[in-house]
Amino acid sequence: MVLCPVIGKLQHKHVVLASASPRRQEILSNAGLRFEVVPSRFKEKLRKASFATPYAYAMETAKQKALEKDLRAPDVVIGADTIVVVGAVILEKPVDKQDAYRMLSRLNGKEHSVFTGVAIVHCCSKDGRLDTEVSEFYEETTVKFSELSEELLWEYINSGEPMDKAGGYGIQAQGGMLVEYVHGDFLNVVGFPLNHFCKELARLYYPPRPEDLHRVRHASIPAVDTFENLSDMEAGGSDPGQSAEGGRGGQQADGDRSQAPGAPDAALNGADGRPPLPAGLLELMDGFKASKVLFTACKLKLFDMLKDQGPLKAVDIARKLNACAGGTEWLLDVCVALGLLEKTHRGYSNTEVATLHLASDGEHSLQGLAEYNDAHVWGVFTRLGPAVQEGADQTRGALGVMEEEGHLSQSREMTLQFMRAMHSLSKLTAHHVATAFDLSRFTSACDLGGCTGILARELAQEYPRLQVTVFDLPEVTELSGGFQRGGRQTERIRFVPGDFFKDNLPEADLYVLSRILQDWPDDKLHKLLSRISSSCKPGGGLLVAEAAAEEKERASRRPRLRALSAGQPRSPDEHRWLLQRHGFQDVRVARAGDLLHVVLGTRAVP
């Protein structure tokens, strides 16, 4: 049987399925997999808002479930998490009948996506230590519900079926009657994407042979992607633990698919030999349009209006914006398609993600970042062609943000826009940075380039003894007042204007550099670190926070794109080496949430 080799690779391993779902168990045992069921105790309580995409949330939950096991060292643990996403809202299992009703009403008559995140954890014991390697992926299926009456919805809810199912329905049972069509893997909606799982096993256990590698280079399609064609003999199968390349980790940490857009489809050519629609590629070509729609809606303060006054009809929105009714409706409908707005018979309203992140006054608002991307980063990227040809430094060349040391060659309005963008980003990361290490031994800290003081605030809140100085260029500290919210810890925060390349640094026993080093070339970076090292007393500390840039992340989509305008990120090891070179010892590295890594060193006696 041609399908056997992939599943057969797990035949002699102790496999644990970290899931109580009878549907997942049935799918896997029907496929011939032998496994032990050890349901995970991991509570599904990750903060959804902290994930850039719903599938990133599902993959992280799957991973946490698989890693949570009290590992009496099985060889492999499989974790999975299925979520239903409508608009930008994630639906999990309903807690009661009313909740089930809310979910099913949201799905009624509409298309939604079902995502399953899957984590395959390989475990091995070395010197009494348990090492784990995680491979993760997700699958998306589109499902459309028919228009259903209230009566039918309640009849279904009263059947009891919705209660333990993501989105409040089970497609394999009575819930199947609600569904008009399904695009994609049906089993994914049931709870486990078996086809993708087998492909992942094939990728893990059958790394490409050297003679196949030219195919990888030319077509960006892994040589072994159609697991159906495998046999142990011809594929020269190996254990993923033994493969140097092509083994685990092809799925990148932030959920980017490892193949080129359209590649998985291209591998599954139609019977007539013509390539299928390269949907991923077309989406990529349209990516800039989607960004511009988002930026335009933010600029028009659409999300603010709908947060306060929604739902509103298109004509009323157009009137309030003093804009053309037809053009406004066009923009609104695109926002609905992008999951930023919802449309009902009462009009348009924000989705949860829009209210949380795109209205300007929210604690978690990213409006400043959208505004900055629109006003500046967009322009940088329109000059990408010449920059590639001439090797120009994108940010400096195109924007002239920092012409000389310590001078922002930009208008007050541009400085404010830049500060709003930093403020938005910092709100996402400051808590993770402040708590990545225990900093309670320090009584004074100086945040160099601390901008609007978000990190200073978080540090003061977390460590009640700490006095914090925010040190930044005069044109920045002058405007920082507009970003302060008040509160008791602000008494322990002060803003000092200055240039960290020229002026004396304020005294402190902890110096902080958050997202500073990546902006500077090596000569400037050494100058700054050497100045900090001279100011820091023995026993004092230096905390550096920078964009997460472990090797596999450096190759993934988001950091790669960012590097085009913000410079190549340095890895944790490079930062460790830099601190050691400048007289800091006991250098430790930690992860600070999804976006940053943090490095802490202690000033040695010179």
Ligand SMILES: C[S@@+](CC[C@H](N)C(=O)[O-])C[C@H]1O[C@@H](n2cnc3c(N)ncnc32)[C@H](O)[C@@H]1O
């Ligand atoms: C990328 S932002 C990082 C802001 C903040 N630390 C954060 O993590 O969000 C860089 C900051 O460094 C400041 N900066 C740039 N050059 C500086 C200099 N020579 N002296 C002091 N601050 C400087 C900028 O004004 C800006 O606030």
